Amino acid sequence: MKxxxxxxxxxxxxxxxxxxxFLFAPGLTAKTRKVDKIKYPQLNKFQLPEIAKxxxxxxIKLRLIKEEKLPxxxxxxxxxxxxxxxxxxxxxxxxxxxxxxxxxxxxxxxPDKLDLLLDSKGxxxxxxxGTDYFNISLTCLKENFPAAVAVLAEMMxxxxxxxxxxxxxxxQYGSTVSRRNDDPGSINNREFKSLIYGKDSPFAAVLEYEYxxxxxxxxxxxxxxxxxxxxxxxxxxTGPIEMAEVKAVFEKHFGAWKRKARLPAYPVxxxxxxxxxxxxxxxxxxxxxxxxxxxxxxxxxxxxxxxxAKIKIFNSIFSRGFTSRLVRRVRVKMGLTYGIGGGIGxxxxxxGSTSFSxxxxxxxxxxxxxxxxxxxxxxxxEKVSAAELQDAKDYFLNSYVFNFSTPQRIxxxxxxREFYGVPADFQENLLDxxxxxxxxxxxxxxxxxxxxxxxxxxxxxxxxDIEGKLSELGKVKKIDISIPPPPLKEExxxxxxxxxxxGREKISALLKGKYRGYKxxxxxxxxxxxxxxxxxxxxxxxxxxxxxxxxxxYSVMTxxxxxxxxxxxxxxxxxxxxxxxxxxxxxxxxxxNFGELYHIFNSKDKYKFQYLKEVEVDGKxxxxxxxxxxxxxxxxxxxxxxxxxxxxxxxxxxxxGTSGIAREVKSxxxxxxxxxxxxxxxxxxxDKVVSEVEVKxxxxxxxxxxxxxxxxxxx
Numbered sequence: 001m002k003x004x005x006x007x008x009x010x011x012x013x014x015x016x017x018x019x020x021x022f023l024f025a026p027g028l029t030a031k032t033r034k035v036d037k038i039k040y041p042q043l044n045k046f047q048l049p050e051i052a053k054x055x056x057x058x059x060i061k062l063r064l065i066k067e068e069k070l071p072x073x074x075x076x077x078x079x080x081x082x083x084x085x086x087x088x089x090x091x092x093x094x095x096x097x098x099x100x101x102x103x104x105x106x107x108x109x110x111p112d113k114l115d116l117l118l119d120s121k122g123x124x125x126x127x128x129x130g131t132d133y134f135n136i137s138l139t140c141l142k143e144n145f146p147a148a149v150a151v152l153a154e155m156m157x158x159x160x161x162x163x164x165x166x167x168x169x170x171x172q173y174g175s176t177v178s179r180r181n182d183d184p185g186s187i188n189n190r191e192f193k194s195l196i197y198g199k200d201s202p203f204a205a206v207l208e209y210e211y212x213x214x215x216x217x218x219x220x221x222x223x224x225x226x227x228x229x230x231x232x233x234x235x236x237x238t239g240p241i242e243m244a245e246v247k248a249v250f251e252k253h254f255g256a257w258k259r260k261a262r263l264p265a266y267p268v269x270x271x272x273x274x275x276x277x278x279x280x281x282x283x284x285x286x287x288x289x290x291x292x293x294x295x296x297x298x299x300x301x302x303x304x305x306x307x308x309a310k311i312k313i314f315n316s317i318f319s320r321g322f323t324s325r326l327v328r329r330v331r332v333k334m335g336l337t338y339g340i341g342g343g344i345g346x347x348x349x350x351x352g353s354t355s356f357s358x359x360x361x362x363x364x365x366x367x368x369x370x371x372x373x374x375x376x377x378x379x380x381x382e383k384v385s386a387a388e389l390q391d392a393k394d395y396f397l398n399s400y401v402f403n404f405s406t407p408q409r410i411x412x413x414x415x416x417r418e419f420y421g422v423p424a425d426f427q428e429n430l431l432d433x434x435x436x437x438x439x440x441x442x443x444x445x446x447x448x449x450x451x452x453x454x455x456x457x458x459x460x461x462x463x464x465d466i467e468g469k470l471s472e473l474g475k476v477k478k479i480d481i482s483i484p485p486p487p488l489k490e491e492x493x494x495x496x497x498x499x500x501x502x503g504r505e506k507i508s509a510l511l512k513g514k515y516r517g518y519k520x521x522x523x524x525x526x527x528x529x530x531x532x533x534x535x536x537x538x539x540x541x542x543x544x545x546x547x548x549x550x551x552x553x554y555s556v557m558t559x560x561x562x563x564x565x566x567x568x569x570x571x572x573x574x575x576x577x578x579x580x581x582x583x584x585x586x587x588x589x590x591x592x593n594f595g596e597l598y599h600i601f602n603s604k605d606k607y608k609f610q611y612l613k614e615v616e617v618d619g620k621x622x623x624x625x626x627x628x629x630x631x632x633x634x635x636x637x638x639x640x641x642x643x644x645x646x647x648x649x650x651x652x653x654x655x656x657g658t659s660g661i662a663r664e665v666k667s668x669x670x671x672x673x674x675x676x677x678x679x680x681x682x683x684x685x686x687d688k689v690v691s692e693v694e695v696k697x698x699x700x701x702x703x704x705x706x707x708x709x710x711x712x713x714x715x
Contacts (some may be wrong), residue, residue: 051633072237094129173598174659277474285585289461294355297345309433315343503609517674
């Protein structure tokens with residue numbers, strides 16, 4: 001037999017592959033797929049393990065699945081309450097409180113001693129807050145179960161709400177606020193929720209610096225008092241233990257707790273009357289758009305398993321899984337995305353979100369959106385095929401058992417079922433109902449729950465790269481996703497013409513006096529040693545910076561032997577680290593330029609300078625200037641009346657691991673070619689030192705290598 005050459009072999013193989021694809025691909029041939037001929041046996045009837053039930057004298061509900069495989073006990077407690085009940089101006093209260101219950105110590109045990117106690121016995125305890133309830137989880141060895149419940153009882157009944165730990169938590173949460181625009185997917189989810197629920201709804205609440213500042217120990221204690229009580233506890237235990245022992249341990253350590261929960265009314269969702277179709281948020285660093293399309297979903301009828309079955313089959317066919325219609329069209333056929341999903345959404349206590357989300361390259365944004373609307377239109381008009389319907393049923397029925405893969409998952413599912421009042425036979429009835437869903441049911445479900453005329457479109461991306469006009473989709477509204485800065489503790493009076501004039505005079509006087517070198521400043525190099533303090537750890541950082549004014553800079557930071565390069569050239573920039581490179585958003589570059597002395601003295605028309613007052617700090621007299629721009633960025637400058645140096649600056653902290661107002665105190669001034677340089681500085685946030693800087697060398701107007709500012713990666 002004559003052998004095929006390599007090239008011919010490849011061609012022959014490709015031909016066979018293509019023929020196979022056409023032979024077996026659905027819709028490409030009238031022949032029956034071989035997979036359709038496979039006969040599956042009837043599924044075994046799924047049996048849940050027995051769940052023992054009991055209740056303590058003070059109304060703690062106990063549920064147990066006895067599991068003998070490992071000498072480990074796992075415990076979960078559901079407590080009605082959570083984020084839905086937060087006051088609007090204190091969003092984040094539920095999560096802050098839950099975290100403080102874990103790390104804030106008790107009235108008898110300090111936080112650090114509590115941690116040591118748990119570690120010594122191998123006990124893990126966590127508290128978290130969800131929309132509708134708090135969850136408490138505990139894991140321990142069987143032999144340590146009584147001791148673990150004793151510690152848990154102390155934490156729940158006698159929390160200390162330690163002040164220092166509260167500030168630590170607020171700082172950590174403030175750091176998440178500062179980074180909330182880092183992930184475009186999170187922005188997409190957040191802003192879409194705000195559109196359909198309303199920005200003041202607890203179901204779309206966004207953590208802000210201001211809200212964190214509003215949360216004090218009295219708020220924590222008051223919120224705790226509403227929900228944490230024995231009559232509001234639903235407890236599940238799995239492990240090698242009998243219910244009699246579980247009940248005895250809980251009676252011993254929780255039995256004296258007699259208080260009652262005082263549950264507030266559950267909030268109501270209000271439909272939003274929007275006068276636009278498209279909401280667009282600019283993020284110039286993106287080369288693709290993130291988008292969501294949809295409207296309010298539905299509130300579940302906990303007993304209507306037939307409707308639940310129809311929705312599950314619809315979602316499987318239309319928008320969930322690799323074989324869904326949206327995936328086949330937008331990803332496979334059009335090649336516009338790597339992932340797309342969503343569906344008719346529901347929640348037990350409030351309307352969910354019916355929505356479809358994806359990401360696509362900027363140029364194809366409008367094309368992808370139109371394709372989604374086209375598919376919505378088709379499924380609302382035409383019945384699905386018998387093959388689609390059967391595949392969806394088979395997938396759900398065959399994969400359903402994996403929802404109950406461990407005793408812990410089974411019990412937690414049962415706790416949620418009981419919490420929301422879902423009938424005990426719901427799951428069994430749901431499985432039977434899945435089998436009976438018809439193509440007519442899917443069509444009626446689409447018509448009942450999908451309303452394209454009421455759908456809102458949210459897009460996050462770079463508008464100048466989008467092909468076509470957003471107005472093709474309907475009326476457009478621009479959305480501001482900038483992060484409001486932490487509130488000032490002092491109230492800034494409304495600026496008057498006199499205040500603004502006096503402020504500008506003070507800045508002009510500096511430029512003519514001690515800071516006159518900034519008029520001729522072209523380049524500068526600086527070397528410094530910095531220490532950064534985060535969560536009790538001090539990190540030394542060596543910095544070398546080169547600037548070519550007005551808009552180019554190159555800096556190298558060495559941290560624990562690791563080099564990080566940051567290059568800015570105009571309104572573009574990159575950060576390089578360990579062979580990786582990522583672009584810097586234009587917004588970040590603009591924000592970093594704000595408040596730099598070069599820009600203060602050479603771009604005065606961009607800013608307003610409001611004279612506030614004269615103050616005394618550490619025996620020195622200062623003129624205080626409040627500087628701000630049209631984008632609401634602000635900074636306070638403290639000018640020493642005697643030396644005419646800007647010795648103190650206050651602004652929003654940009655240091656990692658911090659949140660709030662940073663006060664930088666400068667000292668050791670030397671004037672070099674008309675440029676005052678502070679050779680030492682300390683920065684405080686909430687009266688704690690977070691960074692210290694010692695300048696090693698400074699050169700004003702040296703010759704610099706312009707290649708340093710080349711954004712192209714050197715090979």
